Amino acid sequence: xxxxxxxxxxxxxxxxxxxxxxxxxxxxxxxxxxxxxxxxxxxxxxxxxxxxxxxxxxxxxxxxxxxxxxxxxxxxxxxxxxxxxxxxxxxxxxxxxxxxxxxxxxxxxxxxxxxxxxxxxxxxxxxxxxxxxxxxxxxxxxxxxxxxxxxxxxxxxxxxxxxxxxxxxxxxxxxxxxxxxxxxxxxxxxxxxxxxxxxxxxxxxxxxxxxxxxxxxxxxxxxxxxxxxxxxxxxxxxxxxxxxxxxxxxxxxxxxxxxxxxxxxxxxxxxxxxxxxxxxxxxxxxxxx
Numbered sequence: 001x002x003x004x005x006x007x008x009x010x011x012x013x014x015x016x017x018x019x020x021x022x023x024x025x026x027x028x029x030x031x032x033x034x035x036x037x038x039x040x041x042x043x044x045x046x047x048x049x050x051x052x053x054x055x056x057x058x059x060x061x062x063x064x065x066x067x068x069x070x071x072x073x074x075x076x077x078x079x080x081x082x083x084x085x086x087x088x089x090x091x092x093x094x095x096x097x098x099x100x101x102x103x104x105x106x107x108x109x110x111x112x113x114x115x116x117x118x119x120x121x122x123x124x125x126x127x128x129x130x131x132x133x134x135x136x137x138x139x140x141x142x143x144x145x146x147x148x149x150x151x152x153x154x155x156x157x158x159x160x161x162x163x164x165x166x167x168x169x170x171x172x173x174x175x176x177x178x179x180x181x182x183x184x185x186x187x188x189x190x191x192x193x194x195x196x197x198x199x200x201x202x203x204x205x206x207x208x209x210x211x212x213x214x215x216x217x218x219x220x221x222x223x224x225x226x227x228x229x230x231x232x233x234x235x236x237x238x239x240x241x242x243x244x245x246x247x248x249x250x251x252x253x254x255x256x257x258x259x260x261x262x263x264x265x266x267x268x269x270x271x272x273x274x275x276x277x278x279x280x281x282x283x284x285x286x287x288x289x
Contacts, residue, residue, distance in 0.1 A: 020218045020240045022195075022250040023225035029192060030251060032170040033139050033272065036067040040256045040276035041084060051091060051117035052276075053082045055125050055133060062137050069141040069255075069274045072127050072160050074152070079109040080127040080159050086147040091117050092124075105147055128163050136169025141230075141253075141274065143196065146177040157183040164191075174230050174253075178220040185224055194253065195224060197241070198232035218244065228253055228272075233262065236269045245269070 042057025043050070043066060050056045053070060061068045071084040081104075085091065089101030092115040100115050104124075113123050134140060142164070144156055157180055164171060174194035175181055184193040200212030214220060218229065218240040230253035231241045245252040254270035257263050258277050266273070273280065 017243070017247075019222040020244060021225075022221055022229065022244050022248055023227055024248065024250055025192065025227050029227075033067070033172070036065075036139055036272075037280045038067040038069045038139075038141055038253075038272065038274045040069050040274045042068055042070065044276070046118065049118070049120045051120055051122055053084055053125070054117050054120065054122040055129065056120070056122055058125075058130055058133055062134055064279075065138065067139040067141065068134065069143065070130065071143045071145045072156070073104055073145045073147055074156050074159060075104070075109045075112055076106055077108040077110075078155060078159060080156075080163065081109070081112065082125050082127055082130055084145065088115070093118060103148070105151065127160065131163060131167045131169070134169060136167075138169075140169065140171040141194075142171055142173045144173060144175040144177070144180040146175065146180060153177065153179045153183065156180070157187070161188060172228070174228075176215070178215065178224050181224040181226055192227045193224070194228040194230050195221065195226040196230045196255075197238075199235045199238070216240075227251070230255055230274075231270075233257060233266045233270065236266065 039061040041052035042054065043061040043064060044052040044054065044057040050060060058068055070082050072080050073083050075081055083104050086103060087101055088104055089099055092100040094100055094115055097119060116123060142160065144160060146153060172192035172194060173184055174196050176196040178195065181193050181195050184191050195218060197215055197218060200216050204212045216238065228251040229241055229244050231238065233254040244250040251272065252270040253272040253274065254266050255274040257266065257273050257275040257280065260278060260280070263273060263280055
């Protein structure tokens with residue numbers, strides 16, 4: 001009986017390692033991504049009236065030589081735009097600076113562009129326009145944002161990919177939703193793809209509880225075989241994340257680093273860093289302008 005139990009336990013461990021095993025790439029595939037820090041939603045600064053995920057934030061990141069992390073969603077009429085939240089209330093204002101709180105995916109592009117980001121003159125940018133602005137000057141981390149259950153994942157991935165196929169700069173893609181990662185594995189296997197993850201909301205219940213725990217421990221990797229894992233740095237001791245990085249030697253991306261102290265604390269746990277609210281490489285405020 002003891003031997004049977006041992007065999008079963010070994011089998012479970014082998015199955016677990018097989019399930020979380022990522023797909024590593026040759027080192028040269030990462031060459032252009034090295035030596036860059038990645039500005040979270042661009043190099044935004046509310047005090048300077050530069051909102052997150054705005055053309056001004058992306059231009060500032062390019063001018064300072066930082067890579068860029070950004071979020072792609074589709075409008076109601078299928079236009080890929082750069083916006084993070086499900087609802088617009090945190091960021092959008094009308095002409096009278098009144099908060100506009102609507103579900104972004106329920107707005108057409110024309111409706112969306114009636115509004116401004118915070119108190120700036122910036123509008124929610126088209127993904128196509130951001131690609132033209134960056135123009136290969138810095139590498140991009142493109143997050144495919146599945147904002148709610150009504151998101152058409154195939155439309156989101158294929159629409160974004162059509163633009164990326166015309167883009168000559170360096171980029172990779174990532175998503176919290178394994179179906180997006182799997183779309184790129186099946187349709188564009190040559191593109192570097194990453195699985196985003198973090199510890200889930202402890203209040204999740206039922207099917208959501210199970211789903212979030214599966215994603216927390218990267219148990220969909222056997223389907224998606226991501227080329228990197230991007231994890232909330234506060235959850236860096238997650239067993240699956242550590243095994244992917246330390247045992248399987250898979251590149252690890254930390255999000256979101258918000259101070260030099262956090263950066264120093266995480267250097268031995270991650271290879272790439274997404275940051276905001278400070279400058280990670282010691283540039284002075286005068287250099288930032």
